[in-house]
Amino acid sequence: MDLKDKVVVITGGGRGLGRAMALELANKGARLALVDLNQDDLDETLNQVKAAGSDGRTYVCNVSKEAEVEALFESIVADMGGLNGLVNNAGITRDGLFIKVKDGEIVSKMSMDQWNLVMDVNLTGTFLCAREAAAQMIKNKQEGCIINISSISRSGNMGQTNYTATKAGVEAMAVTWAKELARYGIRAASIAPGYIGTEMVMAMKEEAREKIAAGIPAKRLGKPEEIAHTVSFILENDYVSGRCFEVDGGLRI
Structure with missing residues (x-):
């Protein structure tokens, strides 16, 4: 795809990885539909997109709400004249041990709120956005590509039962969509980032960041731009579909 x-x-396009993706694609001339919950963050990303010489629009939407997502994609197509790609980047964490035990006694369990919130955004939100994007592409006879942002944690990570379940799920859904949607000229793939130096990670104490980096074969955190570059590669290569791209500096959990 040119x-x-x-x-x-781009969902979760207001900051972090989403902003890096927006700037990468803007530099290649793409027009961006930026989706997030915070209008101020969206406005800042759009300003940077325009400074890079491209353009776009912003949309506030809760991706876990079916009616909002349906209206979102109708609006995007009406506003921008079509739809060629989707990056399912919106996601949250609510970490905690599955069962926490102290002195032989159970002191806490992962709550249903912790479970449901992560499922709603990471898994249901990804499903809804991809469904509506694919429906618009098919309806308007436009070929396209859907990319899900998974995680190295999809293989299982301590304290992240909820998160790992969703990130394994979004990878598996991309494989399924690649098989189902190929007949319509729609590809699907996923990216599993390792530890990336987003604003949240860089706000950690330096000692903590150094400890993380020491356990990575590449001996450093990944850069948001490196994930963004992987997004553009998948979008541009029309023979890529159904695969998960691990971008983690050689780390395996």
Whole structure:
């Protein structure tokens, strides 16, 4: 796919990885539909997209709400004249041990709120956005690509039962969609980042960041731009589909 003037939706596009993706794609001439819950964050990303010489629109949407997502993709197509790509980047964490035990006694369990919130955003939100994106592409006879952002944690990570379940799920869904949607010229893939130097990670104490980096074969955190570059590679290579790209500096959990 030549990204010049193509319409690409990025959920969680207000900051972090989403902002890095937006700038990467803007530099290649794509037009961005940026989706998030915080309008101020969206406005800042859009300003940077425009400074890079491209354009786009912003949309406030809770991706876990079916009616909002349906309206979102109708609006994007009406506003921007079509839809060629989707990056399912929106996600949250609510970490905690499955069962916490102290002195032989159970002191806490992962709550249903912790479970449901992560499921709603990471798994249901990804499902809803991809469903509506694919429906619009098929309806308008436009080929396209859907990318799910998974995680190295999809293989299982302590304190993240809820998160790992969703990140394994979004990878598996991308494989399923690659098989189901190929007949319509729609590809699907996923990316599993390792430890990336987003604002949240860089806000950690330096000692903590150094400890994390020491356990990575590459001996450093990944850069948001490196995940963004992987997004553009998948979008641009029309023979890539159904695969998960691990971008983790050689780390395996």
